[in-house]
Amino acid sequence: MWLLGRGAAKPTPGTQRPVATALREAPNALSLPSILGTTTSAAHSSLSPTPLNESPSLTAPRNETVALAMACEEKRVAREKQWLEDLVVFQGGAIKDHPSFGRYMIMRDFLHHALYHPRWGYHPKMQKKYKSLVTTGFFEPLAFSATRGRQDYEACVEKLQESTPTFITTSQLFQPVYSWVYCEYMLHTMRAKFHPGEPLVIYEFGAGGGAFAQHFLDFLAEHHADVYATCEYHLLELSPVMIELQRSKLIHHANRVRMHNISLYNWTEMETRRCFVVALDVLSQMPHDLIVWTKDGACYQQHIEFKEKDNLGNARDRWEPATDPLILRYLRYSLMLQEQSMHALKVLCLTDGRDNIDPPRWKSIEPTLYDPTTVVLSKVFAMHNPFRQMWVPTGQLLMFETMAKYFPRHHAVLGDWNTVMQPISGYNGPVVQCKLRLTKDFFLRRATDHFLANAGMVDVCFPTDFEQMKILYNNVCGQEKEIGLSTHPEFFATHGGDKTQLFNTKTGWNPLLEDLKLYSVFTSHHPAEE
16 A cells, blocks of 8 residues: 555565666666657657748747756756666557557557547547537526526536536636637746746647637737737647647637647657647546556556457457556656665566565466466456555656657646546556537537547546645656646636636625635746846
């Protein structure tokens, strides 16, 4: 149970071979591997961002910002060198995005395929099947002032959810004021942290249909025309259907907006200027890995195996010792795996990642034909014990590594749910759900307690442990970053001002300030340079 504790000091088990191999193969590696691995497809290179229309403010020499960015890069390299000396920087771990997934893959790649694969993924299939419904949109602003109270509000939201095949996000539900508050927050931060004359540069990860960007830029153009004249807004979105919707919504901001049909894990363009990285309702959709540990501290990772190639319907789970570089890297960055000396490193290598020299209880956690009945029962209980299973947000780690490498002077604004209803088993377990079409304009939400049998047909939404994410972010992006964490009502009460009064119902109940207590907003600031 020590692994559930935040900042635990005991080491997480690993194995002898990957640790020794990592040190032998990359003893001098000072930086994390590229998110794309060793090769980059021509399609991705063609999707690299293009500069905005030339203007004096955007084409001016940027020697000072480049020098500052290089200084940040030197700090990052030095930090990762220290991590390597402490057995942190395990190489490898890119998320697959090739058209075929073969017969065998780790859980995070399987989740990525089940959600985003162009042919088998849940989201692409839903967007193709209900393209007219998704692109036209059901998200007209609710008349909060005409709503009597909480009961009427919940009835309106439920009716809205039942009228669309997708799941409504907070930015869609409270548009357009939701974007206005974030705009005011970024402008306040810009005045306090940016150098005079620096433009407002925003990168939105998982931009969806562009509703947040549309209202953000509308507000900026109307109330802060001087900032709008030099701003840049970049939208990163994997779905071509959503890119098409973004074009139709943001056509009047064409000179300020660039849309990139690319995954954030495949981003390779360096941004040397100060910028904001925005990701709202994105953390819950990122791929995770599943690990399990036994009483004696042995840790195992889950893989997915297929009887037939490229057939999600015959997927079955397999358990192996925890040797994946990305999982080990996450455990180390999150302070769940600690080695403070070479002596401790030697002990871990000799004991398969445990902090003592006792032999492991089992060589494999999967039952075999030669195991006695008691051992089979013990292994089955260990594999399916929800108190010893943990969903590891490895996709979140990859996003932070991308931010640290390609956005060294970023200011982060991340928002998502810190808990979900009806989760499946395991610590940080997700809710597995889908929308069933009962009539022409009626879609009913349905949750299930298993994932493998319904892969490609269900949506997966993970909760976010923000306290653990603070530790991860600091260790990946740098301890010098100033971190802030608040609940949704606290953030909007602080930065919303009079705008939050627009959501008052007739009885005075405000859903923006009182209904979203389980939603958190994570912010970080890059320190001012001398």
